[in-house]
Structures are given as C-alpha cells and as structure tokens.
Amino acid sequence: MRRWSKMAGKIEILSEEVINKIAAGEVVERPASIVKELVENSLDAGAKHITIEIGRGGKKLIRVIDDGSGMSKEDAELALQRHATSKIRELEDLQSIRTLGFRGEALPSIAAVANLTLLTRSEESPVGCQIKVKGNSFELLEAGSPPGTTVTIEDLFSNVPARLKFLKADSTESRQITRAVQNFALSHPQVSFELKEDGRHIIKNLPREQTLLERIASLYGTKIVEDLVPLQFENKFLRISGFITKPNLSYTNRQHQFLFVNKRAISSRLISHAIWEGYKDFLPSSRHAGVFLSMEIGPSLVDVNVHPTKKEVRFVNEPTIHTIVMQTIKQNLHKEVTMVEIEEKTTYPEGSSFRKRRIEEAMKDYLVKSQKWQGSISPEELFQPKKFHIPEPEKRIEVKKEAMVALGQLDNLYIVARSADGIVILDQHAAWERILYEQLENDYKDQKIESQRLLFPIQIELPPHNVQVLIANTDLFSKLGFEMEQFGPSSFLVKATPHI
Ligand SMILES: Nc1ncnc2c1ncn2[C@@H]1O[C@H](COP(=O)(O)OP(=O)(O)OP(=O)(O)O)[C@@H](O)[C@H]1O
Ligand SMILES: [Mg+2]
Structure with missing residues (x-):
C-alpha cells in the first residue's frame, strides 16, 4: 500500500496578481496587441469613429478614443475584472460568437502590465466615470466625458522589465500597430479610423460608410483599383467577397494579403496555401498576389478560440474550405483576366478569324469546365470535420551553370539549353533582371x-x-x-x- 509523506504539500494556488501577469503574457505580446484589443472593444461597442494615438511606438502611450455605447459606472468597474464580459453568458454561446471579444480577459490583462485609465459614459448616464489602475492602486472618480469610451495605456511593461527588453525599436513597433489598424480599416470600411503618432497622422481620417473598394483606394492609393479583380462566392453557409490583384501586380511576399473571417483579421496557412494554388496558373511560385479576402461563415463552422490572441482560426472541414477558396480565386481570375485579354489585348493577323474563333471557343469551353466544381460541393459538406494537410513546398532544383549548352531560342522569350541533368528552359527576361540585380548588389558592396x-x-x-x-x-x-x-x-x- 502506498504511504503518504508527512511533508507539507508543494502545490499552492497562485495569487491573483501572478495569475493576471501570466494571462497578460499571452494576450499582450507587444504594443500592437493592446491596440488590437482596444479597437476590438470599440468595434464591439458599435463605434462609428475610432481614433488611435500612440507615442514612442506605443511603448510610452496608447490611447483609443471611440464614440461607441460607453459603459455605466458599475459596468466599467466590472470590465477590469478577469472573466468579466458582456458578450457571452453560457458555454453554448461560444458556438455562435458574433463579437470580436468574448473572453473577458483583455482589459485586466492590459492593466496587469501597464498603467490604464478608462474614461467612459453611456448615452443614458448624465455623467461619466474615470478609473485609473496603476499596479495595485485602483481609483474611481466621476468625470465629464462625451458618450463613448477612451482608454489610455501608459508605460507598457514598466513593471515587467523582462518583457520590456524584448520589444523592438519604436519604428518597428509602430509599423506593427499600423498593420493592426489597417486590418481593422479593411474589415470595417463603414467605420472611420485615424491613427496618429506623436501628433502626426500615419493614417488620416478615413471617411465613414466607405465600400471596401473605396477603403482600399484610401489606404493604397487610387491606382491599385485598376488592377483589382472582385471575388465572389456564396452558398448557404459561406460567403466569400473582396478583391485580388490581377497577375500583372504581384509582390515578393505575402505582406499585401489580408484575410478576414467574420470580420476578424486572421492568419491561416490553409487559406494562404489555397490562394497560392489559385494563382498557380497565373504567377511564378515565388510571387504573391495582393489579396483582400473576407469570409462570412456560420460561427459553428469555425472555431476562433484556438489561439490566445484569436489570430488563428480552425475550420470544421478544412479540405472543402481550401477547395472553395482556391477555385473562387481561379474562377474570378479566369473570368476577368482571360476574357479581357482575349477580347481587348490580343491582335490577330489578317484573315485569322478562323483561329480567333477557335481560341474563343476553347476559352469558353475551359471556363465552363473550370466552373463545374461548384456543383460538386454541397454546402452541407462544410459540417463534416476533416483536416487538410498542406504539402511541403516543392524543392527547387539547382542547375549547374557551367554545364549548360544553349540549344536555341523560343519565341524570343525563352532560351533552351542542355545541362548535365536534362533540358533547361530559361526565361530570358527574368535572367536579365537577375544579372542586373547581381550587378547592383556588387556595386552596392563596392560603394560605387x-x-x-x-x-x-x-x-x-x-x-x-x-x-x-x-x-x-x-x-x-x-x-x-x-x-x-x-x-x-x-x-x-x-x-x-x-x-x-
Ligand atoms: N470601448 C468600450 N466600449 C464599451 N464597452 C466596453 C469597451 N471596452 C470594454 N467594454 C466592456 O468591458 C468588457 C470587458 O472587456 P474585455 O476586452 O476585457 O473583454 P471582452 O471584450 O468581453 O473579451 P476579450 O477578452 O475576448 O476581449 C466588455 O465585455 C465590454 O462589455
Ligand atoms: Mg475585448
């Protein structure tokens, strides 16, 4: 029989203060995480105008001012306690989350690692209230305030020096904040946003009630609009909308890809891969499109509660989502790009009407075929739990330059050469760009x-x-x-x- 030791137990329940700091470690990674949490609260409160002010990359100051519902004095006090939320009540509510917040974690977590001041007034209250939290001190006062809420965060991590050390340069932190605000501006084009750093505008007052296209133009400049293709897919449980760039506008990384699920900015390897596959016929594998893709999906078909900052989501049926996104991209690209290209850009030699007709017929046939998939997915399939395994990227084959012998030139576009391992087809335009690039790199090293x-x-x-x-x-x-x-x-x- 087992004997229990007489020694005192080693396990103790942590103090509230330590618990809050640990939780804060998950929610508050950097200044941009605070901006994200505060703006989410403002949007959940129905704000129409949100101003974000930052100082020193958000390390010194973050202030979010909204004109949303505001809070009563009682609610404002509760809001700063852990697990206090107005957004869910019961376990089942987690199945149907329509708000950006639901954990009741953000405000107390932020207050555990920075000084927090909350100024708020609801439309019904004649007077507002101000709460200041600094370390263990908590101060509540009546205060004048317009309807809405202003949250001010000062001296982030000043009481957690270990975390302070890991913050990057002010300019890097400020870029992360800009990215976060851009995400919100794109997912909520009906809301007006402005972002200021040390009094200077980074994002200037974006107008209210914009369409997504107007919002993209406000952020990216009007020129991009000509190079965008609209995205559209809809069935009973899933709607995809947004814009993607035509193949003539591509980038070296995925920085210009914005993904939203139920108006929440997410990063998803599954969706990114589906986009990449959708562009496979249009772009070299090293190039990436600009994407503003928004998915509206039944809340029970997606789990947003898999990551501490809700950045990642899990779909119930991953392969079906992958296919739908990939095909939606392909189809919308084919529809826009190929048709326009055939009708407007292609010139046919004299007397080639026969050839033209054949090309057009082949195109139509292809488009009809490429649209067939839609019928093959029933909306109900989205409910069958299935995982998708993203294949490893194909390995690049290194070809030894020395061993190549040019055989000829194709259409003034490609050089065909023989190498020790087989035939090499070289895109001569890309090769020329590479030569110039290497020249420039060498000149830079030699400072000339x-x-x-x-x-x-x-x-x-x-x-x-x-x-x-x-x-x-x-x-x-x-x-x-x-x-x-x-x-x-x-x-x-x-x-x-x-x-x-
Ligand atoms: N800007 C705001 N305007 C109105 N009410 C707010 C605002 N910010 C917070 N609240 C209220 O305070 C509560 C707590 O906010 P907090 O961000 O801590 O949790 P949450 O949003 O419910 O969940 P999560 O931790 O997922 O963000 C909210 O549920 C909401 O009722
Ligand atoms: Mg919140």
Whole structure:
C-alpha cells in the first residue's frame, strides 16, 4: 500500500496578481496587441469613429478614443475584472460568437502590465466615470466625458522589465500597430479610423460608410483599383467577397494579403496555401498576389478560440474550405483576366478569324469546365470535420551553370539549353533582371552605385506601413542611388534611380 509523506504539500494556488501577469503574457505580446484589443472593444461597442494615438511606438502611450455605447459606472468597474464580459453568458454561446471579444480577459490583462485609465459614459448616464489602475492602486472618480469610451495605456511593461527588453525599436513597433489598424480599416470600411503618432497622422481620417473598394483606394492609393479583380462566392453557409490583384501586380511576399473571417483579421496557412494554388496558373511560385479576402461563415463552422490572441482560426472541414477558396480565386481570375485579354489585348493577323474563333471557343469551353466544381460541393459538406494537410513546398532544383549548352531560342522569350541533368528552359527576361540585380548588389558592396536623375520625376503612392518602411530606410535608399522626396502623407517623388 502506498504511504503518504508527512511533508507539507508543494502545490499552492497562485495569487491573483501572478495569475493576471501570466494571462497578460499571452494576450499582450507587444504594443500592437493592446491596440488590437482596444479597437476590438470599440468595434464591439458599435463605434462609428475610432481614433488611435500612440507615442514612442506605443511603448510610452496608447490611447483609443471611440464614440461607441460607453459603459455605466458599475459596468466599467466590472470590465477590469478577469472573466468579466458582456458578450457571452453560457458555454453554448461560444458556438455562435458574433463579437470580436468574448473572453473577458483583455482589459485586466492590459492593466496587469501597464498603467490604464478608462474614461467612459453611456448615452443614458448624465455623467461619466474615470478609473485609473496603476499596479495595485485602483481609483474611481466621476468625470465629464462625451458618450463613448477612451482608454489610455501608459508605460507598457514598466513593471515587467523582462518583457520590456524584448520589444523592438519604436519604428518597428509602430509599423506593427499600423498593420493592426489597417486590418481593422479593411474589415470595417463603414467605420472611420485615424491613427496618429506623436501628433502626426500615419493614417488620416478615413471617411465613414466607405465600400471596401473605396477603403482600399484610401489606404493604397487610387491606382491599385485598376488592377483589382472582385471575388465572389456564396452558398448557404459561406460567403466569400473582396478583391485580388490581377497577375500583372504581384509582390515578393505575402505582406499585401489580408484575410478576414467574420470580420476578424486572421492568419491561416490553409487559406494562404489555397490562394497560392489559385494563382498557380497565373504567377511564378515565388510571387504573391495582393489579396483582400473576407469570409462570412456560420460561427459553428469555425472555431476562433484556438489561439490566445484569436489570430488563428480552425475550420470544421478544412479540405472543402481550401477547395472553395482556391477555385473562387481561379474562377474570378479566369473570368476577368482571360476574357479581357482575349477580347481587348490580343491582335490577330489578317484573315485569322478562323483561329480567333477557335481560341474563343476553347476559352469558353475551359471556363465552363473550370466552373463545374461548384456543383460538386454541397454546402452541407462544410459540417463534416476533416483536416487538410498542406504539402511541403516543392524543392527547387539547382542547375549547374557551367554545364549548360544553349540549344536555341523560343519565341524570343525563352532560351533552351542542355545541362548535365536534362533540358533547361530559361526565361530570358527574368535572367536579365537577375544579372542586373547581381550587378547592383556588387556595386552596392563596392560603394560605387551611380545615380541617374530622371527627366520627369515619378510620383509613387504607398500604403501607410510602406511609407513607414521607406522613411525608416531613407539612408539605405539613397545609398542604393534613389533620390526621393515626400510629397504628401502617402506619396513620394522619385527624382533619381540607380544607374543600371
Ligand atoms: N470601448 C468600450 N466600449 C464599451 N464597452 C466596453 C469597451 N471596452 C470594454 N467594454 C466592456 O468591458 C468588457 C470587458 O472587456 P474585455 O476586452 O476585457 O473583454 P471582452 O471584450 O468581453 O473579451 P476579450 O477578452 O475576448 O476581449 C466588455 O465585455 C465590454 O462589455
Ligand atoms: Mg475585448
């Protein structure tokens, strides 16, 4: 028989303070996580205008001002306690979450790692209230306030030096915040947003009641609109909408891909892979499209409670979601790009009407075939739990340059060569770009890049986070031979480029 030791137990229940700090570690990773939580609260409160002010990349100050429902004094006091929420009541409610928040964790977690001041008034209350939390001290006062809520966070992690050390440079933190605000601005185009850092606008008052396309144009500049294809798919339980870039506009990374599920910004390897597959016929595998993709899906078909910051979501039937996203991308791209290209851009030699008709017939046939899949997925399939395994990316095959012998040229586009391992087809335009790139890289290392002044300066418009990257790297760009001048909050004049 087992004997119990007489020693005192080793297990103790942690104090509330330690519990809160541990929970805060999961919710509050960096200043951008605070901005995310506060703006989510403002949106859940039905705000129509949200102002975000930050100081020193959010480390010194984060203030979120909204014109939402506000809180009564009793609710404001409760809001700062753990597991206090107005958004769910019972376990079953987790199955049908329609709000961005539901855990009742954000405000107490933030208050555990920074100084927090809450100023709020509901429409019905004649007077507002202010709560200040600093460490263990808690102060509540009556205070004048317009209807709505203002939350001010100061000196993040000043009481957790270990975490403070891990924060990045102010400019990096501020870029993360900009990205978070951009996510909200794109998922809620009906709400007006503005973001200011040390009094300077990073995102200027975006108007209320915009359509998604108007919002994209406000953030990315109007030029992008010409290069966008609308996305559309709808069945009983799932709706996909948004815009994707035509293949002529692509990027080297996924930075310009914005994914939303039930108006929540998410990152999802499943959806990213489906997008990549959808573009496979249109883009080289190293290029990525710009994507603004919004999914509305029955809340019981997706679990948002799988990640501490709700950044990741899990779909009940992953393979079906993957197929639908991939096919929606493919189909919408085919519809727009191929038809336009065939009708407007292609010129046929004299007397080639027969050839033209055959191409058009083949295209129609292809489009009909590529649309067939829609019938093959029943909406109910979304309810069958299934996992999707994302295949490993295909390995690139290295070809030894020395062993290549050119055999000929194809259509003035490709060089066909023989190598020790087989036949190599070289995109000569891409190869030429690579040669120039390597030349530029060497010149940069030897510090001998020459600059070439342009006869007419080129005006470029950039989205807010890219403006920040450009300003933070002004020196590097000038070493690379660019001469640029800021021309407005989001536009620059390029006056000189590297001489290549
Ligand atoms: N800006 C706001 N306007 C009105 N009410 C708010 C605001 N911010 C917070 N609240 C109230 O305070 C409660 C607690 O907020 P908190 O962010 O801590 O939790 P939550 O939003 O319910 O869940 P989560 O932890 O998932 O964010 C909310 O449920 C809401 O009732
Ligand atoms: Mg919340």
